[in-house]
Amino acid sequence: MRLLVLLAVLTLGWTGTAQARYYDDVIASGVIYIGAYKNFPPYSFEVDGKPQGVDIEIGHRIAEAFGLKMKVHWITPDENLEDDLRNNVWKGHYLDKDEANPLAAKHLADVMMRVPYDREYAFKRDDQGLLINEQVVLFGPYQRERWQVAFDSEKLERVGTVAVFQYHPIGVEIDSLPDFYLTSAFGGQMRKNTHHFFSNSEAFAAMQAGKVDAVMGMRAEVDWQIGQAGDPRYKLAENGFPSMGKQQWDIGMAVSQRYRQLGNEVDVVVERLIRNGEIEKIYSSYNLRYELPGLYQDVAQ
Amino acid sequence: MKKFSGSFAVTALVAAMSVSGVSQANVTDKDILQDQKTVEDVVSNGLGPRGQRYSPLDKINTDTVKDMRPVWSFSFGGEKQRGQESQPMVKDGVMYVTASYSRVFAVDTKTGEELWEYNARLPDGIMPCCDVINRGVALYDDLVIFGTLDAKLVALDAKTGKVKWKKTVADYKEGYSITAAPMIVNGKVITGVSGGEFGIVGKAEAYDAKTGKILWTRPTVEGHMGYIWKDGKKVENGISGGKAGQTWPGDLWKSGGAATWLGGTYDPDTNSLFIGTGNPAPWNSHMRPGDNLFSSSRLAIDPDTGKIKWHFQTTPHDGWDYDGVNELIAFDYQEGGKTVKAAATADRNGFMYVLNRTNGDFIRGFPFVDEISWAKGLDKKGRPIYNEEMRPGNPSASEDGKKGSSVHAVPAFLGGKNWMPMAYSQDTELFYVPSNEWGMDIWNEPTAYKKGAAYLGAGFTIKPLTEDHIGVLRAMDPKTGKEVWRYQNFSPLWGGVLTTAGNLVFIGTPEGYLKGFDAKTGEVKYQFNTGSGIVGSPITWEQDGEQFISVVSGWGGAVPLWGGEVAKRIKHLNQGGSVWTFKLPKS
Structure with a gap:
């Protein structure tokens, strides 16, 4: 796979398209592509063509930590999370075709934001006993919703x-x-x-x-x-939601299974941002309450 | 590959105008109405407005078909393969055929050489449900008209492929698209719309074929206002179903679904459009008690005014995703010395219905698949007698956050029959129905997320019912409901049927074969492998005294998108994208 991508780059020249990449390649390129949902305030949205929102701000902090420039990979949501992970993290969308450059890699996010962090979801199996989400690593919880x-x-x-x-x-x-x-x-x-x-x-x-x-x-x-x-x-309101299935869940990130190292490095950065209160500050700058994800609530800080 | 430039790509050979020495005449309303009889062209989807897919040609017949061989194959090329569900059209030596990703090609019918092609430029961020297929063009005057994945109607110059007009039928950002072939009725282009579970509302619309001006719009969900344009003015034309809230709770009618994603047929005899509608939204039936009109129904619409004349709902209060879009085909039969003006349809839900096409009354209904679990049968009016245990669970039953109980419903939501059109032979008086035997396990899935939010998904898996086949091509007698013969296929059938006066029935299979059967006995008389799975519909026509047969090959469509055990049967099938044309050798 890597060879194929390299080959495409060599023969066609760097076209600036973003396939998801290895950590070293991300660092070498000087740019990290952060995946965020389009038109989805207060998480990620645009004002006069400028990306805004808590997920965008966190993306900026991640890029800064590595000395990289952040570019947003905007995600049009599909019917469910499996679709979004497939279209934006590990495979690419089938409509993402470049007529002038048919061998170009598909546009993917290096890191996708706002991906629920849920062990049960991550290890869900289909009726054949196979892992449904084996192509991605879900990591780095940063907020409870x-x-x-x-x-x-x-x-x-x-x-x-x-x-x-x-x-x-x-x-x-x-x-x-x-x-x-x-x-x-x-x-x-x-x-x-x-x-x-x-x-x-x-x-x-x-x-x-x-x-x-x-x-x-x-x-x-x-x-x-x-x-x-x-x-x-x-x-x-102060009401509860009796008999409602999932009342709270944690939000983290996703990288492609092939680029686990990138995930590990980003995980370290985000943990630091949570522990030093940086993430909470981002939320309050948008007038949002912030709740720590379960991982941080359960373990003494 | 040619260089593309501008907002679309057109490659035109001016030679198109004098292909094979045939002069090109414009397509008229009369040509379309008489399409079934005029064997030298194919100018309607379904070989005639009724969609019988029957041709009176008989040079290729049960005796001669063994000698039939390919004369040319044309590749759609490029990276854009995926499902090819198109039915080609033929007029004056030119074939007009669509391909995946909203492309149109004009091809010389004698040589298979490309004359021009048109690539619709699709916007970023478009999310069409269920693959990037297109089912074909409509021809009218000097225009080639088709619908695009971003829900536009585009009319091209038949000679050059250049755009003559373009109209937005619906907003793709709201989840609409078009994949069906438009139909032409008395100078009007009639189209429906596709859409997923994003809260769309189905509609049928008519446009002036020559100019693209809108003439009327008819929503297919009870409570929505229809409009007609008089002297350029938009005038109210009656609320579909009279008023809102009769068969829907709350405001759910506002986003009720009932997408008209397969277009329809036209019966000149009663001057009615027969248009089917998809399942109601939201998907889970417990959220919307009531019949949810006009979802999962067939509508008879007046093409002149856009008014609904009658409706027949095959699956009231659908809970299984049994779309009611499948084609309703007009045909006559004799009973007790009288001619019965009937129409038949084989539904996703596993029942075949014969209706009185003048008023929509139910004449008879019968299963056309071996097993149906969701209903015990049909009552005297054709309404299903539900097996309530087989209704997928209430979301409130998964409130504890556990996986809901699973239901094994047959047929699976892909249907006893899906979009692939059946054929009716005027000689054998039988319908040839491409069907599939499969069930689904379906449950509420609380471990699901959507756009960063907890969600309640519908978990499902489609399962074959037997080891040795899913697809079954059946010859069904509409007068008795009896199956006359069957052909079983290992993988699911997903392509249309053609029948001819040569006592033949043709269908393509996902394994890549174009197969020809004896229309009376079902004996396999011919097969040829086209190199990729066939999910398109074959056609036949005559040119210079010879009979030709064409079919599009290119595996894809909805089946490979759904996993489970069915995926195992089809995963070795390869994609493609080409037109194959056959004839008999010259003696």
């Missing part, structure tokens, strides 16, 4: 339990876990009040327009929307 409801305090006094959504409309991102939860839990009693939007920001905008009384999404997304709105009318 969970679900959060925000509400319009002029419509609802408080949200003590989700039972209020039997009576009040709530907005969710379509085809998300909050969508499944609100349309199927408790015999579907909240179903008729569940309104669907293409993104969390659209759901929040609908709350601001008075169309729904609350929104449910990931904590950082909701914190970000509340910060952006800058209006005390929109508040964070």
Whole structure:
């Protein structure tokens, strides 16, 4: 594989395309490609063509630690994480074809951000007993994420339990876990009040327009929307999510299985950033609460 | 390979205009309506608007077919292989054929030489579901019209391949694309849309074939407003199904799915478009109690106004991803001295339906696969009698974070029959149905993530039901529901069928063979290996007194995208991308 990539580089000249690479090759090139989801505030997004967001900031810190320049490999999300890892970390997307340079390597991220860190997921097997995610290494947890409801305090006094959504409309991102939860839990009693939007920001905008009384999404997304709105009318709820499967999960990174060494080196950098409080600072600069991933909560710091 | 430049690539040989000394005439509505009878061309998808895929040609027949041999093979070239599901068209000595990644080629039918090609330039970040296939062009006037993966209709000059007009049918950023061949009805291009589980809404649309101006749009989910354009003005044209919220809970109708991803057929007799619709969204049925109209249905639409005349829902409240897109083919039969105006379709769900095509009434239905587990049968109106134990689980049952209980549903979601079109012979009065015998284990998968968030995935694996075959080509009698003969194939069938007055039935297999069968007995009369799997639909036509047969070869499509035990049967199959053309030797 490496030989093939080399050969392509030699015969065609360096075209600046980014296949995922060995640690030494990354260092030698002076550039690291950080994979981040497109248009996904507050994690990764663009303002006037400039990449922003917590994942981008962490990517910058990783690049700096190695004395490299960071370039963003923008990821258009597919239907699930397996697809995103295949398209962006180890294989490349089948539509990524270069007509003028058909032997060019596919565009991949050296390191992909915002990949859940979950042993059960990493070691999941298919019905043939084979590892599903054997092509990637999932490593470097840097944040714990969970679900959060925000509400319009002029419509609802408080949200003590989700039972209020039997009576009040709530907005969710379509085809998300909050969508499944609100349309199927408790015999579907909240179903008729569940309104669907293409993104969390659209759901929040609908709350601001008075169309729904609350929104449910990931904590950082909701914190970000509340910060952006800058209006005390929109508040964070304190309810739990009874009988909801996964209430919290950890976020880390992924590299291709072939480039494990790169992962190890990045892991060391991110651990330092967590322990010296750098990551928490990044989160607070975006008005987001920060929770340490389980690995750091369980082990004494 | 030629140098590409600009936003698209066109290579035109002006010689295209005088290929083989045949002068080129423009394609008219009459040509399309009479396509089945006019054997010297193929100007509609399905060899006639009804899509019977029957040709009255008989020079190649059960006696002579053994001598049939290839005369040329044309390669699509490049790196862009993957599934080739196209049906070629032929007009005045030129073949128009599409290839994967939204490409169109014009080829000399006598020599196999390329006249021009068009490569749609696809935007970055496009995420088409289910491979980068295209199923063919429509021809009208001097135009070659096709749909692209980024959901545009493009009309090319038939002589040069240059763009004459281009229209955006839907926004690819919202998850829409087009892979079906458009159809032409009385000067209108009719198209549907494809889309994944991103919350799209299916629709059928009509455009003026010559100019690309939109004429009407008809959403296929209850509650959405249809529109018609009168003197350039967009006018409300009635809400599909009358009003929202009758068969959907909450606001789920707004993103109800029912994609019209396979286009349709046209019945000139009743002036109806027959368009099928995909499964409802979201995928899990427990989130949307109700029939969820008009998902998993066949719709009869008036091509002049875009109004729905009737509908027939094959899988109400679908929970298995049984799309209702499969083609509905108009045919007549005699019963008790009377002509019955019928139409038949073989559904993903394993049942074949014969309907009264004037009003959508159910005449009869019967299984066309050996095993069906999700339903016990059909009632008098053709509605399934569910086997509720076989409905995939409620998401709220996996709330403890454990893997939900698994259900073994038959057929698998890829269907007793998928997109690959069947054929109807006017001689034997049988339907030749390309089917597959497979089931799926399906469960709710809580160890899943999407875009950095915890998610509840649908875990599934497709399983063959027997050791020695998945694919079965069946001859089915629509009057009795009886199977007359069958041919079993090791790997799943994924290509279309052609039948001829030569008492022959043709189909390609993933193993690469173009096979010819005796239409009455199923005896294999011919086979030739094209070098890659066939997932396209064969055609036949006559030129200079000789009968030709063409088929596109190039393995791909949805089957290789899904793993499990089926993957083991097909992993050795190689990709490709070429057109093969056959004829009898000159005596």
